[in-house]
Amino acid sequence: MMTINNEFKSLKEIFNEALDLRSLDVKKLSEMTDIPVHYLSAFSSGDSRKLPASPYVRGYLTKIADILKMDSNSLLEAYKQEILLWPAKSSGPEDKLPINRFALKSKRKITVIGAAAAGILAILIFLAFQFSGFLGNPKIEITNPVENYIVVNNPVIKLAGITNPQDKLTINNEEVLAKSDGRFEKDFSLQPGSNSVDFKTKRFLGKEITITKIIVYQPETIVE
Structure with missing residues (x-):
């Protein structure tokens, strides 16, 4: 531990002598102690007006003594003697820890x-x-025809359903665009007999599903 003959020496003298022995300045000491430079400069110059309230000063002196390997009592005692000569400054609402x-x-x-x-x-x-919206399994619901196998007498049937408008939809390999709500319709011409209608929907990076409906078209027989 550093020993300094502080008999009849002021806090300023003890502080500066300790810095000289360590070949330090206030800037370097500030980096080592995290004490603002302007407070250390106040110790070095003996300017009490630039120091914070007494409780903080005592804390700073203890930290300085610890870093400089000094006897903290010597610094605190010098401060105690000098504080009697300084203008009174007590802790109050305006005193904030730096x-x-x-x-x-x-x-x-x-x-x-x-x-x-x-x-x-x-x-x-x-x-x-x-x-x-690009991955996973697409979804489709056929609302007309609902059944997988039906018999009709009209040559045209309106196919309808609901799907994700972002998915690609084809009916017998012909692309059909769905509305923004996913609904779609298409008039589909039938050939006499059995007609296979494939609804295919595919997600961009996902899977493809197919729903097949069998629609049998039986033209009405005209009886004379």
């Missing part, structure tokens, strides 16, 4: 990291919703 610049940097870093993580999460959620 801001820790390293803590501020840490808080800023945490804020930046948190914002970046939130941004990445938002992008991933957005992409998940986007890709859900």
Whole structure:
């Protein structure tokens, strides 16, 4: 531990002598103790007007003594003697602990990291919703005809159903566009006899499903 003959020496003299023995200046000591430079300069110049309230000064002196390997009692005793000559300054609502610049940097870093993580999460959620429209199994519901096998007497039938408008829909290999709500209709011409109608829907990067309806067209017989 550093020993300094502080008999009849002021706090200013003890402080500056300790810095000289360590070949330090107030800027370097500020980096080592996290005490603002202007407070250390006040110790060095003996300007009590620039120091914070007494409780903070005692804390700073204890930290300085610890860093400089000094007897903290010598600094505190010198301060105790000199404080009697200084203008009174007590702790009050206006006395605030000096801001820790390293803590501020840490808080800023945490804020930046948190914002970046939130941004990445938002992008991933957005992409998940986007890709859900390209992946997976498509869905289709045929509303006309409902049955898989029917017999009709008209040569034209209106095919109808509901699907995802983002999926590709074909009826017997002819593409049919669905409305924004997914509904679709198509007039389909029938040949006499059995007609096979294939409804195919495919998702962009997903699977394809096929629903087949058998429609038998029996022209009405005209009886004379």
